[in-house]
Amino acid sequence: PPGKKVLIVYAHQEPKSLNGSLKRVAVEELSKQGCSVTVSDLYAMQFEPRATRNDIVGCLHNSEEFNYGVETWEAYKRGSLSSDVVEEQKKVQEADLLIFQFPLYWFSMPAIMKGWMDRVLVQGFAHEFPNCYDSGLLKNKLALFSFTTGGTKEMYTKGSISGDIRYLLWPMQHGIMHFCGVKVLAPHICFAPEYVSEEKRKEMLIAWAERLKTLWKEKPINCSSEWYFK
């Protein structure tokens, strides 16, 4: 609805890919609804995935023994995180909804997107004990994982060798988003687009646009172990 803010964190190298089209469809449909949409196009930004000392501007809290978690927490409090991290945190802070759009790499997100999680969701900003899970600092926000797979839907079912697709969502949806207090909408999965017809891929884009039309009426999943492993 008008006024809602959406951040799409997008990780694909090729604009012509299905991931690229899914991203464009989301920008178009959500803009049409009156939402304000921002895209972090990680490859185009050459986003840095490595968690290093460079993420802290100026002196370290403890220069004798570098501890990334402690240093970034301290730097957040002092306002001395590197500018690319601060930029992403601003986008997150303003957003009502985070959409992660990516091809599944090795049962997870591509490293460039994992690096976004590692570097942006700093302690103090996204969580700060005991403010984690339901009381995480990003509560009142929503997240949605939208991704493509190499394997078919049948390959990702309970009892088959690759297991239920939900098993691999646990670290991403629960371990990251829920930990920060973010409520999780049902994932949007396009299975094996490389092995279906152009016609079917078009249907996938239409289905995504359709879902987005009523997205704001959706209830979050019950993000506890039962949802994943029941």
Next chain:
Amino acid sequence: PPGKKVLIVYAHQEPKSLNGSLKRVAVEELSKQGCSVTVSDLYAMQFEPRATRNDIVGCLHNSEEFNYGVETWEAYKRGSLSSDVVEEQKKVQEADLLIFQFPLYWFSMPAIMKGWMDRVLVQGFAHEFPNCYDSGLLKNKLALFSFTTGGTKEMYTKGSISGDIRYLLWPMQHGIMHFCGVKVLAPHICFAPEYVSEEKRKEMLIAWAERLKTLWKEKPINCSSEWYFK
């Protein structure tokens, strides 16, 4: 035992960290046994985690629409992957055992190590349908995930909010290593080293050295969904 080759893929920024010490203990103990040990120190190498067109030297198979999986598969067959990837593949090829040493970041490995998985375990080299899982191309190798956590052991048990630690091992051990045919040894986990005494941390190092003494007699886990979610 003498003659065995071990590759340690190590991801920590600080040599003085517990991860740094665990890595050194492994190098020392395994060398003492007569193993030949190689270390890929990812931060020191400034290892590139991003999967991009730069991973292919020269012309692309399809320059109209970039598909990372297809391009790296083709480049592998032609021998035109970038030299840093080839270097890591050589180390993997020679190794009998892969040890991954890292601090757990967001229920998973740090992005720099995820990038190593994304870029090194190329189709054609590590798997090639139908050669995946038990017939993956890296069969006859072993892998072991050795990591530290922020949370305590109690926080990572079934029924507690963070769930059984095994839930988060599924993508790494099964989705990556088992998919490539690698047999997986039980993980080695140091829980919450930042919250225990120096004495306890020393005990953790001793326990790791002790385990390594009889490592070659260990049987791999039964890496199927039962092990993770039973």
